[in-house]
Amino acid sequence: MITQEVAAYGLVSTMADSALTAIQAPLKQQYREDPDAARVTLRAVGHLDEGVSCSVETGRAIAQAGLHPATGGDGTQLCSGDMLLEALVACAGVTLRAVATSLGLNVRGGSVRAEGDLDFRGTLAVDKNVPVGFTEIRLSFDLDTDVSGADLATLQRLTERYCVVLQTIINAPSCTISVSS
Numbered sequence: 001m002i003t004q005e006v007a008a009y010g011l012v013s014t015m016a017d018s019a020l021t022a023i024q025a026p027l028k029q030q031y032r033e034d035p036d037a038a039r040v041t042l043r044a045v046g047h048l049d050e051g052v053s054c055s056v057e058t059g060r061a062i063a064q065a066g067l068h069p070a071t072g073g074d075g076t077q078l079c080s081g082d083m084l085l086e087a088l089v090a091c092a093g094v095t096l097r098a099v100a101t102s103l104g105l106n107v108r109g110g111s112v113r114a115e116g117d118l119d120f121r122g123t124l125a126v127d128k129n130v131p132v133g134f135t136e137i138r139l140s141f142d143l144d145t146d147v148s149g150a151d152l153a154t155l156q157r158l159t160e161r162y163c164v165v166l167q168t169i170i171n172a173p174s175c176t177i178s179v180s181s
Helices: 017-033 080-103 149-162 164-170
Strands: 045-048 053-057 062-066 107-117 136-145
Touching (some): 017 080, 062 080, 080 107, 080 136, 080 149, 136 149, 149 164
Antiparallel strands (some): 053 062, 107 136
């Protein structure tokens, strides 16, 4: 849901529509001419640490993930569920900014919030009928903008359509898992 409330967290854009268009135009042309050039494999690497934790290389720092307190963690390590929601917020915020910039919509600031509901009985195998993972995720934007209701609806629709993390959650991809020693 996109609202016009001013919120505490800033969505600050420093790129004008013309700058974004100038950067993306040659990429779009290349991808039209060579669709294979648009296919990129993103990677994440983690290292198993002592205890029940895994350090993930983020490209900027090492993020150490561990058990959520509801599963026995002490709260000093990142919860991978929180990290999923953080990735959703980051992707949705960047996507909204890019869409607003492309449409020439003035979004002065705002916030993006994701909440997800988990029942840890599934994760801890307390009840096999309880699903493991999020059962509901809510994504919301509180924007400082004067754009019309119709423009807000377009902004929401296009943000939903082009947000990679959101679309991955909504349309789960096939996954393969392997273990080796």
